[in-house]
Amino acid sequence: MKRRNFIKNVSLGAAAGLTSVSSVNAYGLRPDADSTFNMNYAPHFGMFKGHAGDDFIDQLDFMYEKGFRSLEDNGMMGRPKEVQEKIGNHLAKLGMDMGVFVLDKGGNAANTFASGKKENTEVFLEGCRRAVETAKRVNAKWTTVVPGDFDRSLPMDIQTANVIEALRKGCEILEPHGLVMVLEPLSDTPNLFLRTSTQTYMICKAVDSPSCKVLYDVYHMQKNEGHLIVNIDHCWDEIAYFQIGDNPGRKEPGTGEINYLNVFKHIHDKGYRGIMGMEHGNAHPGKEGEEKLIEAYRKADAFM
Structure with missing residues (x-):
């Protein structure tokens, strides 16, 4: 039986902590669902499969009941249109927001903007x-873009100019629709052109469009540059989105070296109320691991 249908049909006393049919809303959710967080954290599909199963709608319902009010799905562009529409419709019913999805540009590394090749830009x-x-199907406002690898046959400044030119052309398409590409500096390999928050800040300033901003992934920036709070302040007016993951291991807050309680408080105190994408794995398997993950966010979010 689907989990949401079970919740709809359970009677008072049938299971501890569940309420009667009359006190369940139109989407099968309890009015006594867990409270929301101070920040707007966005899980991804698969993070709570132990509790909610494989069905995307059941997973969204579980996220909502646990206090989350956004979803992040890097692979959204690769899903069938009817699946995108189903997810978008259910997000709207729940009053949840859609976070980033990755813009498919033919391979992040191979299809580099740094080379200035026309065929790469066209892709x-x-x-x-x-x-x-x-974005229209899921009511998304942000899409992740990675320029790709260095072209080591060209001077660095020429590569930078090529990246800026390609991004400006992309903004001409995105800006009329209110869709923002968020550029993500990464630590996955030293071959990637975009490596630091300040480099990304400079490129966004040069592109000079509301549709080109910084995605500050705390995990990647801890690895590449450190000084998290200092660099967040340096780049603040170009940051449109945050992602989360502790280091080492890229798991939930509290499993590594990053003081997420301080980082979250700093971002909140500066006035950010946008989405915080939970782009990391679960430190522990199964339902117990999912419960520990949720508790980790409760602890890191307890700054007020």
Whole structure:
């Protein structure tokens, strides 16, 4: 039996902590669902499969009941249109927001903007057009873009100019639809062109569009540059989105070296009320691991 249907049909006393049919809302959710968080954290599909199963709608219901009010799904562009629409409709019913999805540009590394090759830019621009259609189906406002690898045959400044030019062309497509590409500096490999928050800040300033901003992934920036709070302040006016993951291990807050209680408090105190994407794995398997993950966020979010 689907979990949401079970909740709808359970009677008072049938299971501890569940309420009667009359006190369950139209979406099968209890009015005594867990409280929300101080920050707007966004889980991804699969994070709570132990409790909610494989069905995307059941997973969304579980996220909502546990206090989460947003979803992040990097692979949204690769899902069938009817699945995108189903997810978007259910998010709207729950009053949940859609976080980032990755803009498909033919491979983050191989299809580099740094080379200045026309064919690479055209693949990116076609990805922008398709991203606009995906965003409409799920009511998304942000899409992640990674420029790709260095082109070590060219001087660094020429590569930077090539990246800026490609991004400006992409913004011409995205800006009329209110879709923002968030550029993400990464630590996955030293071959990637975009590596630091300040480099990304400079590029966003040069592109000079409301549709080109910084995605500050705390995990990657801890690895690449450290000084998290200092660099968040340096880049603040170009940051549109945050992602989370502790280091080492890229798991939930509290499993590594990052003082997420202080980081979250700092971001909150500066006035950020946007989405915080939970782009990490679970430190422990199964239902117990999922419960520990939720508790980790409760602890890191307890700064007020």
